[in-house]
Amino acid sequence: MDKKKYYITTAIAYTSGKPHIGNTYEAVLADSIARFKRQQGYDVFFQTGTDEHGQKIELKAAEAGVTCKEFVDNVAGEIKSIWDLMNTSYDKFIRTTDEDHEKQVQKIFKKLYDQGDIYKGYYEGMYCTPCESFFTESQLVDGKCPDCGRPVTPAKEEAYFFRMSKYAQRLIDHINTHPEFIQPVSRKNEMMNNFLLPGLQDLCVSRTSFKWGIPVDFDPKHVVYVWLDALTNYITGIGYDCDGESTEQFKKDWPADLHLIGKDIIRFHTIYWPIFLMALDLPLPKQVFGHPWLLQGDGKMSKSKGNVIYADQLVDFFGVDAVRYFVLHEMPFENDGVITWELMVERLNSELANTLGNLVNRTISMSNKYFGGEVKNTNVCEPVDEELKAVVLETKAKVAAKMEELRVADAITEIFTLFKRCNKYIDETMPWALAKDEEKKDRLATVLYNLVEGICIGASLLESFMPETTEKILAQLNAGKRTYEELDTFGLYPSGNKVTEKPEILFARLDVKEVLEKVEEMRAKEAAQNAPEEAKEEAPVIDIEAKEEVTFDDFMKMQFQVGEIIACEEVKKSKKLLCSQVKIGSQVKQIVSGIKAHYKPEDMVGKKVMVLVNLKPAKLAGILSEGMILCAEGQDGELALMTPEKEMPAGAEIC
Numbered sequence: 148m149d150k151k152k153y154y155i156t157t158a159i160a161y162t163s164g165k166p167h168i169g170n171t172y173e174a175v176l177a178d179s180i181a182r183f184k185r186q187q188g189y190d191v192f193f194q195t196g197t198d199e200h201g202q203k204i205e206l207k208a209a210e211a212g213v214t215c216k217e218f219v220d221n222v223a224g225e226i227k228s229i230w231d232l233m234n235t236s237y238d239k240f241i242r243t244t245d246e247d248h249e250k251q252v253q254k255i256f257k258k259l260y261d262q263g264d265i266y267k268g269y270y271e272g273m274y275c276t277p278c279e280s281f282f283t284e285s286q287l288v289d290g291k292c293p294d295c296g297r298p299v300t301p302a303k304e305e306a307y308f309f310r311m312s313k314y315a316q317r318l319i320d321h322i323n324t325h326p327e328f329i330q331p332v333s334r335k336n337e338m339m340n341n342f343l344l345p346g347l348q349d350l351c352v353s354r355t356s357f358k359w360g361i362p363v364d365f366d367p368k369h370v371v372y373v374w375l376d377a378l379t380n381y382i383t384g385i386g387y388d389c390d391g392e393s394t395e396q397f398k399k400d401w402p403a404d405l406h407l408i409g410k411d412i413i414r415f416h417t418i419y420w421p422i423f424l425m426a427l428d429l430p431l432p433k434q435v436f437g438h439p440w441l442l443q444g445d446g447k448m449s450k451s452k453g454n455v456i457y458a459d460q461l462v463d464f465f466g467v468d469a470v471r472y473f474v475l476h477e478m479p480f481e482n483d484g485v486i487t488w489e490l491m492v493e494r495l496n497s498e499l500a501n502t503l504g505n506l507v508n509r510t511i512s513m514s515n516k517y518f519g520g521e522v523k524n525t526n527v528c529e530p531v532d533e534e535l536k537a538v539v540l541e542t543k544a545k546v547a548a549k550m551e552e553l554r555v556a557d558a559i560t561e562i563f564t565l566f567k568r569c570n571k572y573i574d575e576t577m578p579w580a581l582a583k584d585e586e587k588k589d590r591l592a593t594v595l596y597n598l599v600e601g602i603c604i605g606a607s608l609l610e611s612f613m614p615e616t617t618e619k620i621l622a623q624l625n626a627g628k629r630t631y632e633e634l635d636t637f638g639l640y641p642s643g644n645k646v647t648e649k650p651e652i653l654f655a656r657l658d659v660k661e662v663l664e665k666v667e668e669m670r671a672k673e674a675a676q677n678a679p680e681e682a683k684e685e686a687p688v689i690d691i692e693a694k695e696e697v698t699f700d701d702f703m704k705m706q707f708q709v710g711e712i713i714a715c716e717e718v719k720k721s722k723k724l725l726c727s728q729v730k731i732g733s734q735v736k737q738i739v740s741g742i743k744a745h746y747k748p749e750d751m752v753g754k755k756v757m758v759l760v761n762l763k764p765a766k767l768a769g770i771l772s773e774g775m776i777l778c779a780e781g782q783d784g785e786l787a788l789m790t791p792e793k794e795m796p797a798g799a800e801i802c
Contacts, residue, residue: 151188152190152191153189154194154385155177155180155403155407156381156384156403156405157173157177157407158406158407158408159198160195160226162218162219162223163203163222165225166226166229166458167455168441168461169442171458171474172478174195175475176475176555177195177235177407178233178236180405181237182614183558183611192239193235194238194380194381194385195230195235195239196239196243197219197240198377198380200361200370200376200377201279201360201373202356202357205357205358229458232458232462233458233462233471234468234471234614241380243380248379251382251388252371253371255379255389256352256375258427259423259427262426265307265308266308267305267366268307270302270305271302272301272302281351294411304355306355306369306372308351309352309375311347314425314426315422319339321421321431328435330435331436334437335417342414353370354369354370355370360372374415378416378423381432382401382429385397385400387401404433405433405435406432409437409438416437417437439479439480441477442484456488458470464491464657464662468615468616469654473490476559477556480556492662495657496656498563502566503616504654506566507624507650508650510569510573510646511646515648517595520646522599522644523592523642524592525590525592532593532594535569535597538564539565540635541635542562543634543635545561559609559612562605565604566602566605569598572598599626600638602620603640607629610628619651619653623646624647705759706760706761707758707800707802708758710731710755710758711729711731711753711755712729712752714727714752716748718767723744726739727776729756729758729776730797731758731760732797732798737772738773740776742778744786755791756776757777757790757801758775758777761774
């Protein structure tokens with residue numbers, strides 16, 4: 148009997164930089180769903196990858212002094228290594244710079260143009276470079292990008308457009324007749340009320356203002372705009388060909404069963420993407436799920452806030468499966484989740500070290516202490532056993548029901564309810580008390596057998612979410628992983644089997660104070676390493692009105708030298724002026740400067756400054772000034788003296 152197929156994708160990660168834990172959450176979430184579907188017997192294809200074109204990449208590569216391809220190769224490699232670190236079981240990692248993808252995008256663009264869905268025109272609007280999106284004035288929020296909140300700039304350029312309105316009603320009808328298409332429901336309402344029902348504008352699908360993109364082959368000054376390029380990865384990655392030569396895999400796997408994406412790009416996946424597919428005469432994906440964001444304790448993660456947390460940092464502190472547990476279990480279905488170092492420690496100590504780790508360790512230790520490690524079912528049962536078995540055996544169905552709704556956090560909660568019931572069973576049966584009575588030895592053996600069996604079933608259910616932990620638990624219990632069909636059957640652990648002699652601690656408890664101290668050390672080290680780069684990135688710039696050009700001969704008439712201020716006093720009857728005695732070589736010149744609001748006379752003495760020496764003398768407030776001390780003026784009018792970077796003698800020529 149053929150397996151039922153299941154095709155799941157993540158959004159492809161943008162290669163502008165290293166992904167933080169919020170980005171990584173999506174890959175781990177998709178992995179848990181893919182693994183669970185495989186466990187259920189589905190023929191799963193899980194695709195993820197990187198989005199590698201666009202103006203932002205072009206700018207980032209130029210700043211780094213490398214080619215665009217070198218830049219994206221480096222970042223894509225870093226993203227892939229983090230996905231691998233987090234044990235994500237993807238079947239394909241697609242890159243939009245892959246040759247076969249680029250070729251198909253060009254063919255798709257030409258097909259849509261030939262059939263009249265794409266036309267040439269001009270675009271004029273407000274453009275957000277980080278989001279690579281145009282907006283009308285009415286769409287802006289406080290004059291800024293409605294998606295990311297950054298400044299936008301006016302832009303006008305020749306562009307190709309897609310006729311969105313042609314397919315809008317068809318999409319509205321599809322959404323209304325397929326309530327499962329957009330999840331959660333709140334995302335569907337947002338798309339309908341904010342975009343579809345008010346009327347769709349035609350979409351810009353090419354750009355001429357940058358070159359890093361897939362060229363429109365019949366009009367090479369244009370490159371395909373990011374969304375038509377990026378979104379089509381879901382079909383090109385499994386072998387779509389718009390000339391009718393699609394692969395058997397495409398025919399098997401399309402339509403996708405689930406596009407898993409962040410809520411911030413739901414519009415592109417539930418409006419633009421379905422309309423592109425309609426134009427290509429392809430079925431729509433069965434479901435698009437816009438998951439919430441994982442936020443730092445003080446809001447959305449950003450480098451400018453200095454609150455970014457990366458997956459590899461967390462793994463260094465807590466281990467892969469602890470991080471997987473946290474991001475999967477702490478994210479609500481619909482609302483944003485919060486991650487902090489303190490919360491990570493709390494969850495590790497309470498849920499992983501105590502509820503799960505302690506349960507496994509106690510069970511193995513008691514089996515070794517009382518029976519030399521042998522686990523034997525002697526069938527000396529009491530009513531409390533049936534209560535335990537009932538909780539254990541109903542967990543499979545409860546987990547499956549939650550996963551069907553993509554409520555992954557709730558599914559994990561069901562598994563930990565099983566583990567908590569096992570802990571309660573220990574308190575109820577008190578094995579240490581049974582061990583004191585030789586006549587109750589068989590009852591003790593049954594209790595420990597039931598615990599081992601319950602843990603085996605729970606560990607097997609846990610595999611989709613914490614695969615390494617499942618492997619460790621079953622290895623210590625000397626047990627095989629249960630098939631999905633076996634997870635609602637109690638008593639399959641071979642009676643007489645032996646557990647490990649030396650149980651391994653699955654999760655060591657951590658001291659929150661020690662962790663926070665290490666985090667501070669890590670942050671300080673990062674700040675020191677990144678300070679020059681960050682200063683460069685965040686330094687403000689000022690544009691001033693250009694003056695008339697001067698010749699080299701004109702410039703050579705000016706004499707600049709280093710001067711040392713040996714005396715300074717305020718100019719009476721003036722709110723702005725200071726009068727300085729400036730030593731230049733063997734001479735001393737008197738210079739009057741309008742810097743009283745920025746420097747005190749006593750602060751000026753001893754400074755080395757840049758002086759225009761051969762400026763024609765003039766009187767200011769009745770005092771003769773024999774040159775000019777040069778300053779830089781900031782955005783808010785603040786002044787800073789121009790001083791030499793290194794120690795220079797008074798009179799040194801500035802050339």
